[in-house]
Amino acid sequence: MDIMNDWNETLIREENEKFRTEVATMDKQGTRKWIYAKKPSGKYTNYRQIVSTILLLSLVILPFIKLPNGNPIFKFDVFNTIFILFGYPFFTTDFFLLAIGMIVSVVFIIIFTTVYGRLFCGWLCPQTIFLEFIFRKIEFLIEGDRNKQMRLDKQEWNEEKIIKRGSKWLIFAIISLFFTNVFLAYMLGADVLIQYILDGPFEHFTMFLGMIIFSGLFYFVFAWFREQACTLVCPYGRFQGVLVDKKTMQVSYDYVRGEGKIGRSKFRKNEDRKKIGKGDCIDCGQCVAVCPTGIDIRNGSQLECVNSTACMDACDDVMSKVGFPTGLVKFASEENISQGTPFKINARLVAFSAALILMLVAMTSFMVNRSDVEVKFLQVPGKDFSVEGEYITNTLQYNLMNKTNHTYKLTVDVKTFRDGKAEILNEDHQFISLDKGKLKQGLIKIKIPRKDLTSYKVPIDLEIKDMNGKEIDNYVISFMAPF
Template identity: 55%
Template sequence: LLKWTIFAIISFIIANVFLAYIIGADALYDVIKEGPAENIGTLVGLVFFSAMFYFVFAWFREQACTLVCPYGRFQGVLIDSHTINVTYDFKRGEGTAGRAKFKKNEDRKAEGKGDCIDCGQCVVVCPTGIDIRNGIQLECVNCTACIDACDEVMEKVGLPTGLIRYASEDDIKRGEKFKFTKRLAAYTFALLLLIGAMTAFLFSRSDVESKYLKVPGTDYKVEGKYYVNQFEYTLYNKTNADQIVTVQLLSHKNSKVEMYEGENKLNMEKGQIIQGKFFLKIPMDEVKSYKEKVVIGLVNQKGKVIDKYETSFSAPFKY
């Protein structure tokens, strides 16, 4: 009863995390505060996913890896005899006389017995229930639990560790140790390149994402010495702090930004998306094209430009 209760609690927690990923942690917190009576649809979804995860815990278990997860299928297609994988050293483990139970004070090498003492611990700890000694199988998720279990047994019986280890099939057949090959170097370089690119994108990400588009169906207007366009904006605060921002035109010095409603000082709560419209006015003598390229910036309270967006500004065609 205790086990099934723990499974149910873990399933409920995972379902909440899954829901928070979909609707956002803040939205989930608001749902919890409002209570289930006010959010029947959300409650039904939560119960459904809790039941699904509980089903995996209670019965489906390793079949999730065997039948549902595509990793094994991909692995079967992509690996070959040179691929480094969790592998059983069958030459050392089987010897010439095969596996045999461990006996004290015996000379296993003289008798031709392999180092595998057939304890079965590698099978016991495997989350998908396979026997790695039968070779690489699609159910293997490379968790390395069999490596740890086997090494522990080898230490207890006084035999070298590494009977199950990371190695390629070719390395096992030739009896060679792990080598950092050109192929591995290429994969490592590609991986480091991807990590570097992701890190660069992460640190160059703006706190607030902004987008400005001309209001559909509108054209330029003339007000005194200014050409005027109507724009709509979408701002997304990606931080966990409230922001106060203003919209400014960075590409033209004497331009003006006038909001449809209120002043040009927008309050954004954490994680909030706001939309609105504004008039963009540029002096005629600063407009050089009927489709003028403009850069609109978002400026925070400290006067720092936190995001930029390039778009076009309509004006009369000049011959």
């Protein structure tokens, strides 16, 4: 028995060393090992299918929906630097919101990963959703499951292989072209995209060429590069190593139960595994077969793991067939497994989740409460105050940015002084006409009775209103006087 235990420990040690020194998708010479993932099925796969369907339908439909204000829900027009989020237009003057958003995003990723691991990768990441729920499904439909794909790959280029591979690649190309146009709808706007299509490719040849290049890249990633994007390119897997700790919830193998006292072994009928000291893992390899990145979850947390939960469904299916309890591979923390405790909501989970929610609420509040018109008044360089009868006059330069989809007609009032006057230096001296999405500059005279001024610099509050008297914004600036 001692010899058996030593031999088993040696095998486990060698396997661990191999896992730590080799990448699952490459051999020692650096040659890629193609991943033939088995078609997953089960409870978690069905849940992921629902989530991915909702996200894909949203991706396709959202750019074609317009809100009552005439804006799409999302638009990212990098060519004209116009960005629309949830129907609100954002401009380069809103850079501070972008900076806040980036900070919130980084902190959100750190906290989310620390608590929930790489749940985003397996359930929400576009790379995973496109690959697993579009391209692989087409592959399963045309070429069959894992074993049939492996046989097809090894056989000669006969009629069957040419038809299957050709039809698969053609469908992949059509899908890539379709989603490229969807992304263009987010950039150009659905109306503009439809007009470009009706005009024909040669009317907008530069845009057409860019679309073809992007479609080629899209095809390359999902037809060939695939899981390499996760294991070699995406930095998120590298972050995992420093963000995940023993309390992090993630897809984990219950090694205490699975290995037992003498390790895992093949299933034998009518065998008392507990008495012998064997673990519940029967070493069937199904968790490896279904993994989209080709790893063995039994080796523990790895940067290649995207938490797809396919291994959980595969293991539960095998455990049910052999009459063992399910949950050998499950969502759990290292602490849960080592101590044999079930998952439960603790203070850490509540605190971190509350922090995530507060950050989202704060960012949403910043966006919603952003002023419709950005206002700025500046003293005109080189100009001093002037005296006009009983009034002291300052000439100011105004900069107004309309961040909405409708035209404003604005007036300016001196809120600080009842007898103060604001005279806009245009043809009618009454209002400022501000077109949607436009920046306007001009001059304005501020007149305040001399008797009301008690210092050479007096802070005044300028109130900007629309023609209905509704306050749009206000601005405080120092008024120069001869005292």
